[in-house]
Amino acid sequence: MTTPEDAGDLFAPTAAWRAEDPDPATVATLDALVEAARTGDPAALGELRSAFAGPLAFGTAGLRGPLGPGPARMNRVVVARAAVGLARYLLDTGQAGGRVLIGHDARHHSDVFARDTAGIIAGHGLDAVLLDGPIPTPVIAYGIRALGCAAAVVVTASHNPATDNGYKVYLGDGSQIIPPADADIAARIAAVSHEPVRALPRAGFRTAGPELVDRYVARAASLLSTPRAEALSATASRPLRWVYTPMHGVGLATVRRVLEAAGLPAPAVVTAQATPDPDFPTLPFPNPEEPGALDLALDLAARTDADLVVAHDPDADRCAVALPGPDGWRMLRGDELGVLLAADLLQSHPTGVYASSVVSSTLLARMCAAAGARHVTTLTGFKWIGRVPDLTFGYEEALGYCTDPAAVADKDGITTLVRVLDLAGRCADEGRTLADALDAVMRAHGLHATAQLAFRSEHPEVITAAMQRLRTAIPTTLAGEPVRATELRDGTADLPPTDAVVLAGRTTRVVVRPSGTEPKLKCYLEVWMTPDESSDLAAARTHAAARLAALGVEVTGVLGLGTESS
Incomplete structure (x- = not known):
């Protein structure tokens, strides 16, 4: 069991964080956690270790994670540094003076995160335009091209739990960031991790009228x-x-x-x-x-x-x-x-x-x-x-x-x-x-039936280990037919590298990959039949459902994890 003495290394970074955090709500949360941790509360100690284990990764969908204090949570400090990283990336890639559209959903703190972003973007000399009030993400995605923007930000955690928030970043072509832009922005975020947040440049920004929504x-x-x-x-x-x-x-x-x-x-x-x-x-x-x-x-x-x-x-x-x-x-x-x-x-x-x-x-x-x-x-x-x-x-x-x-x-x-x-x-x-x-x-075209298995774990090493087990013991048959494995970790002629394995047979296909936005390992199952075999669709669907269920059992056995199925 962790003792308060074992947690001594936590209290210096929490104190430094507290001095930077401009949000009274997260400061109060942090103070309560620290006080509880000093008395040996295991839940408080666990949360502090998790929240200060490292920075929230900037990647697939920008940022996404639980709200709370600490570099591994969504809060005003993390958002401010993300905004600086994006602003400096745009300046370094020749977008000085470019327009950045900013919107947000109705989640907790989304409006505050959006306003912080707009002020910091404007503080770097860019034309920050905030849609004031909750707005669907597609309206912002539309506005990037419609308004000739260099980039856009939507503060949203999409379909994640109520405890989460997120930060989607789009570039001027209207789509979310891909490599190498994501790594380039992440590097600039890391470079400002020790700069005083309260001293970051901020300036006034524009608030958009109804014209964009009208269009x-x-x-x-x-x-x-x-x-x-x-x-x-x-x-x-x-x-x-x-x-x-x-x-x-x-x-x-x-x-x-x-x-x-x-x-x-x-x-x-x-x-x-x-x-x-x-x-x-x-x-x-x-x-x-x-x-x-x-x-x-x-x-x-x-x-x-x-x-x-x-x-x-x-x-x-x-x-x-x-x-x-x-x-x-x-x-x-x-x-x-x-x-x-x-x-x-x-x-x-x-x-x-x-x-x-x-x-x-x-x-x-x-x-x-x-x-x-x-x-x-x-x-x-x-x-x-x-x-x-x-x-x-x-x-x-x-x-x-x-x-x-x-x-x-x-x-x-x-x-x-x-x-x-x-x-x-x-x-x-x-x-x-x-x-x-x-x-x-x-x-x-023939009945094609699909299903998904999801293996949830809050411990990334569990998902990593499951992928390793799959790669070291690739099945040669699934659903009674031979399958061929395609490793996507190194990329293919048609696809960039990604952490996934495809197992394909004559009428069966399975793709296994870690989720990019949730703590899950996902397995996508598919079986199909010919048009002749699909003439009686009710019978074909019953047969396909049985095949998918059996396939799911096989895949679960290969990975050795408990599942959520859909």
């Missing part, structure tokens, strides 16, 4: 394939009925404006989740993928005889859709909605460029080959998908869809919603549903 709303509304009246469908037997939840996030106000501008029908909104609330009181976890997250929306859908449910994550860049079926309501997997939207776009853009991430289903590649379109596989994340040249549409299985890449080079839950409602209306004109349209895709 985004008009652009999103323009994505309808044909102008639609309030009923959405001129020939359907009744207007579309649908349910929407922003999951206590910031999507509702912008969504309502887009619907009105597009002439789309208003939804029944989950009242208990309509107002932004950083505590997410009705949700076990503010992520549409998590079990129970859509319970209130599905209950409202059943009571209102709705045709579909749409949910956004708290910053509205991810989009989930649920549909009714013979066995009740079911949320579409990210791969299912991705190929459904792609199939629709392939009708009007058959020679376009389509992209999906390496952890997503292989079905989109087969669809593009059949249509004569080009398909590109990228690493995980829209920082890669959004940069595919001449992109028509891109998606990844984690409910992210780039549906208007000419305007937003990132995932966008709001324009995805427009595309979904538009397609639902056209299906209704034809006497079909979205479920019917998805079935048609699966019959034409």
